[in-house]
Amino acid sequence: xxxxxxxxxxxxxxxxxxxxxxxxxxxxxxxxxxxxxxxxxxxxxxxxxxxxxxxxxxxxxxxxxxxxxxxxxxxxxxxxxxxxxxxxxxxxxxxxxxxxxxxxxxxxxxxxxxxxxxxxxxxxxxxxxxxxxxxxxxxxxxxxxxxxxxxxxxxxxxxxx
Numbered sequence: 001x002x003x004x005x006x007x008x009x010x011x012x013x014x015x016x017x018x019x020x021x022x023x024x025x026x027x028x029x030x031x032x033x034x035x036x037x038x039x040x041x042x043x044x045x046x047x048x049x050x051x052x053x054x055x056x057x058x059x060x061x062x063x064x065x066x067x068x069x070x071x072x073x074x075x076x077x078x079x080x081x082x083x084x085x086x087x088x089x090x091x092x093x094x095x096x097x098x099x100x101x102x103x104x105x106x107x108x109x110x111x112x113x114x115x116x117x118x119x120x121x122x123x124x125x126x127x128x129x130x131x132x133x134x135x136x137x138x139x140x141x142x143x144x145x146x147x148x149x150x151x152x153x154x155x156x157x158x159x160x161x
Contacts, residue, residue: 002116003050003051005051005054006055007054007055007106008039008054009056009057010059011057011058013061014065014066015063017039017061017069018031018034018072020064020066028071031072031075032072047077052077052078054073054078056083057106058085059085061087061094062087063087070093070094070097074098079100080101080102082135083101095138095151098146098150098153100119102117102136103136112128114126114128
């Protein structure tokens with residue numbers, strides 16, 4: 001995948017990703033329509049204009065365990081999240097819904113930089129600056145789950161663990 005990025009700071013909570021008042025719906029598009037709206041009112045426009053990678057600092061997805069947070073981002077068109085660290089629950093929820101995530105040092109990435117990544121790969125390339133960032137490797141099963149589009153698709157294809 002290759003895209004321009006949107007950059008945020010540290011401690012982006014699940015309530016900033018998808019406000020709690022929208023978590024009562026089963027309509028995925030409603031979640032997508034309200035993703036990041038309190039943090040970045042222009043988020044939806046940025047993603048629709050080709051900025052499909054979210055970059056953040058530490059503890060992305062902190063707060064509640066709501067699975068709607070990665071679902072909302074994926075449904076909004078986000079193809080990858082790169083952060084220094086993730087909340088562990090968000091991390092697993094993202095993998096389970098098939099939203100690729102990587103942990104790496106994001107300090108030298110700027111808003112709008114063009115990034116390139118292959119799911120399961122060991123590096124995130126900043127095509128704007130020419131830098132290569134090394135990502136924390138994931139266990140092969142997690143890579144397989146993300147590559148299948150989530151845990152449900154994984155089970156459909158492989159029949160279990």
